[in-house]
Amino acid sequence: xxxxxxxxxxxxxxxxxxxxxxxxxxxxxxxxxxxxxxxxxxxxxxxxxxxxxxxxxxxxxxxxxxxxxxxxxxxxxxxxxxxxxxxxxxxxxxxxxxxxxxxxxxxxxxxxxxxxxxxxxxxxxxxxxxxxxxxxxxxxxxxxxxxxxxxxxxxxxxxxxxxxxxxxxxxxxxxxxxxxxxxxxxxxxxxxxxxxxxxxxxxxxxxxxxxxxxxxxxxxxxxxxxxxxxxxxxxxxxxxxxxxxxxxxxxxxxxxxxxxxxxxxxxxxxxxxxxxxxxxxxxxxxxxxxxxxxxxxxxxxxxxxxxxxxxxxxxxxxxxxxxxx
Amino acid sequence: xxxxxxxxxxxxxxxxxxxxxxxxxxxxxxxxxxxxxxxxxxxxxxxxxxxxxxxxxxxxxxxxxxxxxxxxxxxxxxxxxxxxxxxxxxxxxxxxxxxxxxxxxxxxxxxxxxxxxxxxxxxxxxxxxxxxxxxxxxxxxxxxxxxxxxxxxxxxxxxxxxxxxxxxxxxxxxxxxxxxxxxxxxxxxxxxxxxxxxxxxxxxxxxxxxxxxxxxxxxxxxxxxxxxxxxxxxxxxxxxxxxxxxxxxxxxxxxxxxxxxxxxxxxxxxxxxxxxxxxxxxxxxxxxxxxxxxxxxxxxxxxxxxxxxxxxxxxxxxxxxxxx
Numbered sequence: 001x002x003x004x005x006x007x008x009x010x011x012x013x014x015x016x017x018x019x020x021x022x023x024x025x026x027x028x029x030x031x032x033x034x035x036x037x038x039x040x041x042x043x044x045x046x047x048x049x050x051x052x053x054x055x056x057x058x059x060x061x062x063x064x065x066x067x068x069x070x071x072x073x074x075x076x077x078x079x080x081x082x083x084x085x086x087x088x089x090x091x092x093x094x095x096x097x098x099x100x101x102x103x104x105x106x107x108x109x110x111x112x113x114x115x116x117x118x119x120x121x122x123x124x125x126x127x128x129x130x131x132x133x134x135x136x137x138x139x140x141x142x143x144x145x146x147x148x149x150x151x152x153x154x155x156x157x158x159x160x161x162x163x164x165x166x167x168x169x170x171x172x173x174x175x176x177x178x179x180x181x182x183x184x185x186x187x188x189x190x191x192x193x194x195x196x197x198x199x200x201x202x203x204x205x206x207x208x209x210x211x212x213x214x215x216x217x218x219x220x221x222x223x224x225x226x227x228x229x230x231x232x233x234x235x236x237x238x239x240x241x242x243x244x245x246x247x248x249x250x251x252x253x254x255x256x257x258x259x260x261x262x263x264x265x266x267x268x269x270x271x272x273x274x275x276x277x278x279x280x281x282x283x284x285x286x287x288x289x290x291x292x293x294x295x296x297x298x299x300x301x302x303x304x305x306x307x308x309x310x311x312x313x314x315x316x317x318x319x320x321x322x323x324x325x
Numbered sequence: 326x327x328x329x330x331x332x333x334x335x336x337x338x339x340x341x342x343x344x345x346x347x348x349x350x351x352x353x354x355x356x357x358x359x360x361x362x363x364x365x366x367x368x369x370x371x372x373x374x375x376x377x378x379x380x381x382x383x384x385x386x387x388x389x390x391x392x393x394x395x396x397x398x399x400x401x402x403x404x405x406x407x408x409x410x411x412x413x414x415x416x417x418x419x420x421x422x423x424x425x426x427x428x429x430x431x432x433x434x435x436x437x438x439x440x441x442x443x444x445x446x447x448x449x450x451x452x453x454x455x456x457x458x459x460x461x462x463x464x465x466x467x468x469x470x471x472x473x474x475x476x477x478x479x480x481x482x483x484x485x486x487x488x489x490x491x492x493x494x495x496x497x498x499x500x501x502x503x504x505x506x507x508x509x510x511x512x513x514x515x516x517x518x519x520x521x522x523x524x525x526x527x528x529x530x531x532x533x534x535x536x537x538x539x540x541x542x543x544x545x546x547x548x549x550x551x552x553x554x555x556x557x558x559x560x561x562x563x564x565x566x567x568x569x570x571x572x573x574x575x576x577x578x579x580x581x582x583x584x585x586x587x588x589x590x591x592x593x594x595x596x597x598x599x600x601x602x603x604x605x606x607x608x609x610x611x612x613x614x615x616x617x618x619x620x621x622x623x624x625x626x627x628x629x630x631x632x633x634x635x636x637x638x639x640x641x642x643x644x645x646x647x648x649x
Contacts, residue, residue: 116421129395316467317427
């Protein structure tokens with residue numbers, strides 16, 4: 001097992017907690033009608049996301065997917081600016097023009113999610129190519145869900161990244177379902193790392209709810225990529241809590257396993273207590289601090305002004321403006 | 326000045342930009358040592374190497390995606406899509422990523438790519454190697470479409486496009502590749518967004534682009550023999566097209582014929598015609614005429630192809646109709 005300091009482990013646990021509370025606050029505000037559009041949340045996938053966040057450096061790239069709001073702020077953008085973006089406010093990281101699926105922050109090399117799942121898998125090729133041509137050791141993490149493995153861009157991207165030895169880390173968050181369709185039902189294999197192996201890149205499958213397993217695999221892959229060896233692929237086996245609009249659709253035993261027996265936060269929490277990294281009282285204090293921090297982001301978003309009307313027609317083209325109504 | 330074909334002029338433009346700017350590179354299918362399906366990149370592989378003249382697999386989405394991503398981190402890519410018809414396979418990359426990136430992230434990223442592609446009918450290419458695709462992109466906010474009709478403009482517009490910060494679809498009509506014209510050897514640019522009045526006249530305005538410019542010039546010569554004075558405009562940039570030049574001309578002549586090689590419904594000609602009607606209605610002496618392809622796919626047989634494509638005679642007839 002990777003040797004990490006108690007402080008670092010505790011920091012990663014706090015990151016997991018931030019993700020959980022952020023998503024739950026967001027869901028609450030969405031149900032109240034304060035968050036426009038659609039809602040995809042990453043509750044249940046915190047170990048995977050926190051591990052990835054703690055391997056990426058600021059100079060490394062991030063292509064976030066639909067269920068990783070947590071990575072948006074863990075990458076370095078102030079959390080209140082992410083929350084404000086999801087509320088569609090002027091103070092959002094994209095001035096309220098992108099929302100949940102298009103929150104990019106150039107200053108921390110977050111290139112933004114894409115509404116069409118997997119579409120940016122080929123955009124990532126170019127970022128990696130540009131960096132490779134500039135002879136840097138930067139790499140980009142490409143967040144993809146299991147459902148994305150059906151898209152042509154998935155295969156075009158893996159193929160070309162391998163052929164050109166591009167510095168890309170494919171982080172496949174396999175949460176079992178593409179909306180309602182089980183992954184094994186609609187793909188040649190439910191073991192998605194097998195796809196990547198056929199493209200001749202190192203590909204492993206890890207328990208996506210085991211924080212240290214995720215961290216170790218991610219760190220190892222990142223080192224491999226930074227040495228100039230080309231792309232790598234990790235399949236994080238996890239499970240999303242969010243059901244369908246109509247409610248829960250999965251068997252009771254399955255729900256129980258992932259939400260209770262193999263729940264990422266309680267697993268990490270138990271590890272902390274068992275190893276004496278922190279006491280129960282210290283953890284409660286940490287958790288309370290997280291709640292307060294997230295609520296301060298929600299307040300910031302709520303109190304932020306709506307976007308300036310001029311933004312509706314701004315930045316369509318470089319060099320000339322679109323006439324307003 | 327040297328006499329060059331459009332292929333040579335485009336090649337010369339790429340050569341000039343690659344020599345002066347290390348960020349410029351090309352990628353696409355068979356553009357490397359083979360020099361491109363139409364020879365536009367010939368000799369550049371030997372000069373600039375495999376890193377900057379990248380042969381790709383048949384992965385159009387990856388070609389455009391890689392171009393966009395590298396542009397975001399400071400490169401100036403010139404991807405080639407061998408035939409414009411194949412652009413359907415990377416439509417998402419152009420429409421949802423290249424064209425929207427600057428807007429949806431509120432100016433944080435730019436996507437300065439120049440997508441060169443060969444379009445147009447006239448050689449029996451059949452349904453999937455002949456289409457004019459500008460209509461497919463007319464509704465895509467954020468995208469610029471450039472379409473030269475001669476070697477001089479081709480070179481100047483390609484250099485200007487590579488230096489522009491917007492995503493640009495650069496249409497090269499296959500029937501024009503071997504046409505020749507005088508082209509300066511040194512670097513120059515032709516402004517994007519500016520149409521050109523090729524021939525002045527007072528009775529009727531012909532608005533054309535790419536190959537239909539040649540048809541329109543021939544039609545104008547024929548009409549002049551009958552005493553009709555014709556003004557011919559080459560749009561050169563199709564999106565956003567130059568309203569001012571077209572409207573100034575139509576306000577003078579009072580009559581307009583819009584010529585375009587793609588089907589009439591919902592295309593470039595529809596937009597030009599609509600803007601003329603909106604902005605110059607009181608100056609119009611006759612309804613605006615459109616000369617376009619018929620609403621069919623493009624058949625393989627040259628005999629059938631001719632029956633559906635617009636030609637010089639159609640332009641002459643339409644111009645006369647506005648004068649009745």
